[in-house]
Amino acid sequence: MNTVTGEETIVTTTSDLSTATVDVQDASIPTLGFGTARMSGDECQRAVERALEVGYRHVDTAQLYDNERAVGEAIAASDVAREDVFVVTKIHRRNAAYDDALESTRASLERLGLSTVDLLLLHAPSSRAPLEETLQAMNELQDEGAVEHIGVSNFSVEQLEAARDGSETPIVANQVKYHPYHHQDELLEYCVDNDVCLTAYSPLAEGAVPGDDRLAEIGDPYDKSAAQVALRWLIQQPNVAAIPKASRDEHIEANAALFDFELSEDELAAVADVGDGLWNRLAATIGLR
Numbered sequence: 001m002n003t004v005t006g007e008e009t010i011v012t013t014t015s016d017l018s019t020a021t022v023d024v025q026d027a028s029i030p031t032l033g034f035g036t037a038r039m040s041g042d043e044c045q046r047a048v049e050r051a052l053e054v055g056y057r058h059v060d061t062a063q064l065y066d067n068e069r070a071v072g073e074a075i076a077a078s079d080v081a082r083e084d085v086f087v088v089t090k091i092h093r094r095n096a097a098y099d100d101a102l103e104s105t106r107a108s109l110e111r112l113g114l115s116t117v118d119l120l121l122l123h124a125p126s127s128r129a130p131l132e133e134t135l136q137a138m139n140e141l142q143d144e145g146a147v148e149h150i151g152v153s154n155f156s157v158e159q160l161e162a163a164r165d166g167s168e169t170p171i172v173a174n175q176v177k178y179h180p181y182h183h184q185d186e187l188l189e190y191c192v193d194n195d196v197c198l199t200a201y202s203p204l205a206e207g208a209v210p211g212d213d214r215l216a217e218i219g220d221p222y223d224k225s226a227a228q229v230a231l232r233w234l235i236q237q238p239n240v241a242a243i244p245k246a247s248r249d250e251h252i253e254a255n256a257a258l259f260d261f262e263l264s265e266d267e268l269a270a271v272a273d274v275g276d277g278l279w280n281r282l283a284a285t286i287g288l289r
């Protein structure tokens with residue numbers, strides 16, 4: 001689906017939940033992912049199974065979340081083929097030293113019941129080891145086939161630049177907090193310029209967005225909620241994927257219903273303006289207007 005904004009076109013790739021992707025460097029990352037933090041055991045397994053059933057093809061977990069086993073069980077139980085699911089996990093920052101990165105990732109794979117993950121992130125910058133050391137381990141995990149792509153999380157522009165310089169293979173994603181109240185203009189500009197996916201975590205501001213009347217009003221003409229407007233705003237931006245978390249079925253389903261409407265340029269700006277009003281600057285910088 002394309003949205004024409006003045007002379008520029010925002011490309012949101014293909015047009016439905018199961019096929020929409022952010023294509024960067026050698027990776028094709030499903031635009032809408034399913035967040036799993038603060039869910040574990042049966043609750044997590046059931047939610048991930050439901051998400052796969054309704055069309056999500058990207059699941060985000062982490063060593064920190066203590067739910068890799070439940071995520072793996074959901075993938076195994078699902079009718080969706082393993083190769084159709086983009087599985088992301090993250091090395092805990094305390095496991096950033098070379099041996100720990102290797103061992104903890106192998107343990108993640110075992111818990112997930114998978115021979116490979118699609119994307120391995122370093123969860124956050126770490127003082128446990130120089131970044132190059134962690135990246136060397138991540139590159140080796142790729143060489144041995146345990147990991148398809150690598151990336152980082154909670155990295156600033158400068159830290160992302162250092163990661164790109166220090167890795168033998170492409171850094172395809174930086175997962176950071178991004179929602180209407182927390183903008184990422186400088187980082188997004190960098191990601192667009194350097195073909196990196198910006199994965200938006202806490203895209204619903206951990207549950208604050210759904211109660212926002214200003215966002216709900218923008219969604220009214222489309223019969224969409226505040227949460228759907230915020231998620232649509234994110235995925236309509238170049239290089240942006242979003243990973244909302246939901247445990248309730250109605251939320252899992254609502255957050256997936258983003259591919260039958262598109263926000264106009266004015267509506268995109270209005271969503272940004274509920275935050276700190278940086279959208280106009282961002283849009284000008286990355287050439288959306």
Ligand SMILES: NC(=O)c1ccc[n+]([C@@H]2O[C@H](COP(=O)([O-])OP(=O)(O)OC[C@H]3O[C@@H](n4cnc5c(N)ncnc54)[C@H](OP(=O)(O)O)[C@@H]3O)[C@@H](O)[C@H]2O)c1
Nearest residue numbers: 035036037201202203204205206210244245246247248251
């Ligand atoms: N890399 C990192 O450092 C990092 C940090 C934070 C998060 N993350 C990732 O990002 C994912 C998402 O972030 P998050 O979990 O912090 O928060 P979030 O996705 O911004 O918000 C989740 C909250 O919103 C509620 N919700 C979801 N859909 C809704 C809807 N349509 N209407 C009303 N309420 C709705 C959920 O309720 P219910 O659960 O009751 O349905 C839950 O309370 C995490 O799960 C994790 O995978 C990564």
